[in-house]
Amino acid sequence: MAINQADHSPPASSGRYALPIAIAALVAGVGIGFAMHWSMAPSASVEAAAGSSATADKSDEITDWTCSMHPQIHKDKPGKCPICGMDLIPVKQTSVSAKQGKADDVTDWTCSMHPQIHRDKPGKCPICGMDLIPVKKSAGDGGLSSRTLAVTPEARALMNVQTVPVERKFVTAEVRLVGKVSYDETLLGYITARVAGRLDRLYVDYTGVTVNKGEHMYSIYSPELYYAQEELIQSVQTARQRGAAEEIGGLSVVSMAREKLRLIGLTDQQIAEIERQNKPTDHVTFYAPMGGIVIEKLRKEGDYVKTGERIYTIADLSQVWVMLDAYESDLVWLRYGQEVTFSTEAYPGDEFVGRISFIQPVLDDMTRTVKVRVNVPNPEGKLKPEMFVRGIVRSQVADGGRVIDPDLAGKWICPMHPEVVKDGPGVCDLCGMDLVSAESLGYPAPNAGEGEPPLVIPKSAALVTGKRAVVYVELPNTDQPTYEGREVVLGPQAGDYYLVRSGLKAGELVVTNGAFKIDSEIQIQARPSMMLPEGAGHGKQIQDHASGHQH
Numbered sequence: 001m002a003i004n005q006a007d008h009s010p011p012a013s014s015g016r017y018a019l020p021i022a023i024a025a026l027v028a029g030v031g032i033g034f035a036m037h038w039s040m041a042p043s044a045s046v047e048a049a050a051g052s053s054a055t056a057d058k059s060d061e062i063t064d065w066t067c068s069m070h071p072q073i074h075k076d077k078p079g080k081c082p083i084c085g086m087d088l089i090p091v092k093q094t095s096v097s098a099k100q101g102k103a104d105d106v107t108d109w110t111c112s113m114h115p116q117i118h119r120d121k122p123g124k125c126p127i128c129g130m131d132l133i134p135v136k137k138s139a140g141d142g143g144l145s146s147r148t149l150a151v152t153p154e155a156r157a158l159m160n161v162q163t164v165p166v167e168r169k170f171v172t173a174e175v176r177l178v179g180k181v182s183y184d185e186t187l188l189g190y191i192t193a194r195v196a197g198r199l200d201r202l203y204v205d206y207t208g209v210t211v212n213k214g215e216h217m218y219s220i221y222s223p224e225l226y227y228a229q230e231e232l233i234q235s236v237q238t239a240r241q242r243g244a245a246e247e248i249g250g251l252s253v254v255s256m257a258r259e260k261l262r263l264i265g266l267t268d269q270q271i272a273e274i275e276r277q278n279k280p281t282d283h284v285t286f287y288a289p290m291g292g293i294v295i296e297k298l299r300k301e302g303d304y305v306k307t308g309e310r311i312y313t314i315a316d317l318s319q320v321w322v323m324l325d326a327y328e329s330d331l332v333w334l335r336y337g338q339e340v341t342f343s344t345e346a347y348p349g350d351e352f353v354g355r356i357s358f359i360q361p362v363l364d365d366m367t368r369t370v371k372v373r374v375n376v377p378n379p380e381g382k383l384k385p386e387m388f389v390r391g392i393v394r395s396q397v398a399d400g401g402r403v404i405d406p407d408l409a410g411k412w413i414c415p416m417h418p419e420v421v422k423d424g425p426g427v428c429d430l431c432g433m434d435l436v437s438a439e440s441l442g443y444p445a446p447n448a449g450e451g452e453p454p455l456v457i458p459k460s461a462a463l464v465t466g467k468r469a470v471v472y473v474e475l476p477n478t479d480q481p482t483y484e485g486r487e488v489v490l491g492p493q494a495g496d497y498y499l500v501r502s503g504l505k506a507g508e509l510v511v512t513n514g515a516f517k518i519d520s521e522i523q524i525q526a527r528p529s530m531m532l533p534e535g536a537g538h539g540k541q542i543q544d545h546a547s548g549h550q551h
Helices: 001-010 014-060 093-101 153-159 223-242 253-264 268-277 328-333 515-524 537-547
Strands: 064-066 089-092 107-109 133-136 149-150 162-165 172-181 188-192 197-202 216-221 283-288 292-297 310-315 319-327 337-342 352-357 369-377 390-397 455-458 470-476 482-487 489-494 497-502 509-513
Touching: 014 216, 064 537, 149 515, 172 337, 172 369, 172 489, 197 223, 223 268, 253 268, 253 337, 283 328, 310 369, 319 328, 319 390, 328 390, 328 489, 337 515, 352 537, 369 455, 455 509, 470 515, 509 515
Parallel strands: none
Antiparallel strands: 064 089, 107 133, 149 482, 162 509, 172 319, 172 390, 188 310, 197 216, 216 283, 292 310, 319 369, 337 352, 337 390, 352 369, 455 497, 470 482, 470 509, 489 497
16 A cells, blocks of 8 residues: 555655746746847837927927817817816817918808807807807808808709799688578567467467468457457447448548457458457457468467467578678678678588678677678578588688679678669668668779789798798899898788788799798808897807806
8 A cells, every 4th residue: 555655646856846947937038028128129219209209290280189079178288088088189280270271261150069159260169169160151142141042053953942923913711610500580470469368279289380471370269359349340330320430530430440450460351250240259360470480389278378478489491590600810801791602511512602791799708709690592491590501701802901892893782681782872672771882891992993903922932930921032133043031021811822011022033832941041050030030149149148157
């Protein structure tokens, strides 16, 4: 066992020489390093000197040190960025000199991030600290105002700019209204009790029945009516006995008795029948004074009624009213006597026509609308009360926003029935009222210069901000397409057009497509535009405001 252990143990000499060998290797490595250092020292020194010289030469060209991540940081010597700790990079004088060398072409210096900032010389943006960039004067901008933009023909094609001339022409304003069919109040009739008594028979015993004029409606027992018949019979008998009728105040007693029954509501046939029978009847039948639809039945058989109490309500539906709701903004286009076309859900595709007969003088404070009443003939009875309708009024607009109607020019109209129109003065055939001239109802007088075409522009030409309206006008006689922004005063909108109050003349070309692109380019240059009416002046306020903040 001792022999085996001796055979497997390591030689003693190997541990004795390991440490000296390691030390010798370390010394050899250090020597080789020193040798290489001394062999390369001369060339390295030369390069260091050359680098130092180059740095010295470049330092003369460097005027500013900035951070590549935070360009608002600027120092006059090398160092670290106080925000991110990165080494500052130099900005060479040559680049600035190159910019300044072109100063003859530069009229303005602005910030690429804040175009509202403007200076007349190079510098830093007071908001973000970035270098201001030069804005060169375009060849087409010479002598033009700050609201003007000149572009190349190629740029115009890319912007798809389209123009149309400002012109004078009649335009049509369409006013869309909604409402309901209603009864014509002038054609409503009431069947009332002509005398006090008891209703023993109602011939019309439910609503919705169509009755004609002269049809029997109810039978009544009335002591008062019975006594009136007695008076007539006695007067007739007395007249027959004496051979002549007695006269009171120039009227015979018989005539007075007959007239009394006639005023109560009896017909001539009924009165003659009473005289023929020579005795009064206890029940008298009353007839309808008008035709129509029974829309109300207010009494039942056996009811006692007093004189004047309603029994039926009858509506004549041969003509109806259509009550439309008009918003405040629509009132400028509505006039008495205008034609209205409307449709209903019940008869799709069918159009009904009427005329405005009344515009309510009071606004509904809940719906913010005004009721407009339209008289509509209804000979076939298609229109039923409470039907919903959609109406359209097409108003032809003249100069000054005045509504004209060629069919009413120089005519005379009934103030109660607009369907009655005549060529001269007269009276209404329906109500007997004197006719009035169309001019008194708000229509322009013919041949008085009040019906001239208005000055209009397409709706797409105006950039409306709510308080202002800007239109871009293409200037004539320029070397390249040039557009000028112009504030205009617009009138009301009529269909697809705006009426122009001031700011434009007939024949000028206005931009109808591409106006926003032109305005955006002018906004980028911080010049007067739709959103920046003060242009650079507004930028000056922002600049001064920013300068007062500590960053």
